[in-house]
Structures are given as C-alpha cells and as structure tokens.
Amino acid sequence: RQGNTRARKHAAFALGEIPLTSRSMENALGDALQDDDIHVRIAATEALSLKPPGKSVKKSLLTAMTDSKSEVRFDATLGLVRLAAQATGGRMSDAVAPLGEALYDSNRYVSAHAADALERIGSKDALQLLLPFLRTARWCAHTDNDRRF
Numbered sequence: 001r002q003g004n005t006r007a008r009k010h011a012a013f014a015l016g017e018i019p020l021t022s023r024s025m026e027n028a029l030g031d032a033l034q035d036d037d038i039h040v041r042i043a044a045t046e047a048l049s050l051k052p053p054g055k056s057v058k059k060s061l062l063t064a065m066t067d068s069k070s071e072v073r074f075d076a077t078l079g080l081v082r083l084a085a086q087a088t089g090g091r092m093s094d095a096v097a098p099l100g101e102a103l104y105d106s107n108r109y110v111s112a113h114a115a116d117a118l119e120r121i122g123s124k125d126a127l128q129l130l131l132p133f134l135r136t137a138r139w140c141a142h143t144d145n146d147r148r149f
Contacts, residue, residue, distance in 0.1 A: 008032065008040045016047025026051070030060045033067075041072045049079030053086045062098050070107035077102055077113035084120035092121045100129035111137075 003011070012032045015025055029051075032044035045064045051057045061083070064076035080099065084092050095117070102114035115133060118126040 005037045009043045012040055012043035012047050016050045021051050026056045033060060033064050038069050042075055045072055045075040049082055053083045058083055062095060065098055065102055070110060073110045074107060077110050081113050081117045084117045096126045103133045
C-alpha cells in the first residue's frame with residue numbers, strides 16, 4: 001500500500017497485463033484487494049481475473065465477492081465465470097455456495113455473472129442453486145416503474 005492511489009491502481013492493472021504469474025504477484029494483487037481505494041480494488045480484481053486458473057486466484061476472487069462495493073463484486077463474479085469456463089473435474093466446487101449467495105446480490109449484473117458461473121460449473125449442487133433462481137428471475141426485483149432497465 002505504498003505510493004499514491006493512482007500509482008497503486010496502475011500497478012495492479014500492470015500486474016494483470018503481465019502474462020506470467022508468481023506467488024509474489026498473486027500476493028501483491030491479494031493485498032491490493034484490501035486497499036482503501038475502490039479503484040485499486042477493482043484493478044486488482046480485474047488483474048486476478050486475467051490470471052491462469054488456480055486455487056489462490058479463485059480464493060482471492062471469492063474474497064472480492066464479499067467487498068462492500070458492487071463494482072468489485074461485479075468484477076469478481078465475472079472473473080469466476082472465466083475460471084469456471086476453464087475449470088475441469090470439480091475444481092470450482094468450493095465456489096458454488098458463494099456464487100449461490102451472489103445470485104441474490106443487490107447488483108443485477110453480479111447476479112447474472114453468478115448465474116453464468118454456476119451454469120458453467122454445471123455440477124448437481126450448482127444447478128440446484130441456479131434453477132430456483134431462474135424460475136423467479138423473470139420477475140426482476142430490480143425493475144419497477146421507477147427503474148425500467
């Protein structure tokens with residue numbers, strides 16, 4: 001957490017652009033997820049989403065899903081969609097429950113990414129959480145006479 005906010009944000013962004021990954025890089029991005037500035041946390045979440053799938057990347061994205069700011073949760077669930085698309089053999093099973101909770105996030109885009117990730121995971125547990133959500137999703141709780149879209 002050294003340097004000014006802009007420098008920390010750009011450093012996190014740059015780490016996402018570097019194709020190689022290392023434990024120190026993942027640690028730096030994990031630390032950036034705890035930054036006080038939302039833009040640093042967003043950049044770190046987006047950078048992690050671009051890294052090859054792995055336990056520490058997934059763990060960091062699951063942590064980012066609990067951020068108080070929906071913009072960070074949006075990027076975290078989008079990152080989990082990317083991981084789910086690449087994962088095989090039940091590697092995403094520990095993400096199912098948090099993604100199930102994210103279906104009911106106050107941000108409709110977080111919900112949509114969570115639904116997409118659960119569908120891509122495709123396990124029985126994932127689908128058992130997803131199907132009830134989809135049955136009622138057509139009745140969007142976020143849309144009313146004041147918020148049509």
